[in-house]
Amino acid sequence: MKWVTIVLSVALLCFQYSLWFGKGSVGHMEELQEQLVLQTEKNQTLTLRNKFLAAEVDDLANGQEAIAEIARVELGYVQEGETYYRFIERNR
Structure with missing residues (x-):
């Protein structure tokens, strides 16, 4: 009877060890929750960026104003x- 108690106690200790320190433990789950929050924030940022880029692509594909604006800014x-004015700052 004594050896049964010892075996059961050792089994209980092994299960408790894996619960608190092993893979899938309480601490590991908290780390995973933090990683999940960070990844969710990154995903939201990337989703907004993708929506902005999709709108820009749609504007470039369907509108001449966006093309003209890019040509003005990048190519002059x-x-x-139209009359073109160029302002040059003086160095003092």
Whole structure:
């Protein structure tokens, strides 16, 4: 009878060890919860970026204004009938 108590006590200790310190333990689950929160925030940021990029692609595909704006900013495009003014700052 004494050996049964010892075996059961050792089994209980092994289960308690895995509950508190092993894979899937309480501490491990808390780490996973923190990682889940961080990943959710990253996913929300990336989802917003993807929506912005999709809207920009749609605008470029369907609208001439976006193309003209990019040409103005990056290439210095001036449409017919427009006057171009360039302001240069003086170094003092």
